[in-house]
Amino acid sequence: MPVSTTQATLNQSVLEQKKQTVGVRIGDFSTPEEPVNMVQLRNVTKIYTNGQATLSDVNLEVKKGEFLFVTGASGSGKSTLLKMLYGEELPTHGEVTVDECNVANMQGDRLSFLRRRIGIVFQDYKLIQQRTVAENVTVVLEAAGYTRKEIQRRLEPTLKLVGLQAKANCFPEQLSGGEQQRVGIARAIVSTPPLILADEPTGNLDPDNAWQIIQIFRKLNTFGATVIITTHSEQLVRRCNHRVVQVKNGKLVPQSIN
Numbered sequence: 001m002p003v004s005t006t007q008a009t010l011n012q013s014v015l016e017q018k019k020q021t022v023g024v025r026i027g028d029f030s031t032p033e034e035p036v037n038m039v040q041l042r043n044v045t046k047i048y049t050n051g052q053a054t055l056s057d058v059n060l061e062v063k064k065g066e067f068l069f070v071t072g073a074s075g076s077g078k079s080t081l082l083k084m085l086y087g088e089e090l091p092t093h094g095e096v097t098v099d100e101c102n103v104a105n106m107q108g109d110r111l112s113f114l115r116r117r118i119g120i121v122f123q124d125y126k127l128i129q130q131r132t133v134a135e136n137v138t139v140v141l142e143a144a145g146y147t148r149k150e151i152q153r154r155l156e157p158t159l160k161l162v163g164l165q166a167k168a169n170c171f172p173e174q175l176s177g178g179e180q181q182r183v184g185i186a187r188a189i190v191s192t193p194p195l196i197l198a199d200e201p202t203g204n205l206d207p208d209n210a211w212q213i214i215q216i217f218r219k220l221n222t223f224g225a226t227v228i229i230t231t232h233s234e235q236l237v238r239r240c241n242h243r244v245v246q247v248k249n250g251k252l253v254p255q256s257i258n
């Protein structure tokens with residue numbers, strides 16, 4: 001069976017990453033370097049302009065290829081954290097680095113370029129109701145100037161990966177919540193971004209659908225993508241054996257998963 005484009009491209013990016021980090025040199029028996037960070041927060045504080053404080057002097061490192069859950073009560077600052085990663089909000093103090101770029105220095109084309117390397121999934125799906133599933137998924141590729149042929153080459157394996165091949169010509173209102181979220185994921189990953197951010201992607205779903213969605217993210221992670229998911233579902237987090245940090249009183253607190 002042919003390997004899907006998404007899987008092949010993600011595997012390729014993992015290989016490139018390994019070459020970079022391990023630094024293969026004959027006769028060099030030094031300890032390999034630490035894996036490269038995909039995300040780094042250094043002494044980050046975020047106070048909104050109305051005075052609302054969220055994160056306070058927090059540090060975080062997420063390595064390339066890691067899977068991280070961010071938990072915390074409603075209003076604790078989970079969405080704020082993700083927004084700072086894709087440049088929707090800037091830190092009041094400190095530095096946010098994504099894929100070795102300081103997000104605060106990214107504006108205009110440079111920010112668009114960085115965002116193209118980040119797949120973002122939202123709780124409320126944010127689908128275009130008047131467009132089909134296929135159109136919702138390919139709209140980002142069209143905007144990024146991909147050729148028609150390349151768009152077609154990417155669409156089918158992406159829909160297959162999220163289990164929606166049979167629904168390509170349906171409109172969002174003809175789909176269940178779980179299916180709509182899978183369209184949201186397909187749209188986020190069709191350009192094979194190395195970083196996937198999902199803000200409460202299972203917040204509107206029943207436990208079975210939520211679990212299916214998490215399984216898709218885990219599969220993408222095995223293909224090499226770095227995945228960061230916010231959730232307030234303790235149950236979901238406990239079912240997976242991934243790293244967890246909790247946003248609590250403005251701090252990021254590592255959580256034990258057992």
Ligand code: ADP
Nearest residue numbers: 048050052054073074075076077078079080081
């Ligand atoms: P969570 O995603 O954990 O529910 P948020 O990151 O959305 O939390 O919000 C953290 C805090 O910041 C909340 O008190 C929220 O009301 C506040 N907040 C979020 N966005 C803004 C904004 N644009 N302006 C002012 N306050 C905000």
Ligand code: MG
Nearest residue numbers: 078079199200
């Ligand atoms: Mg939120």
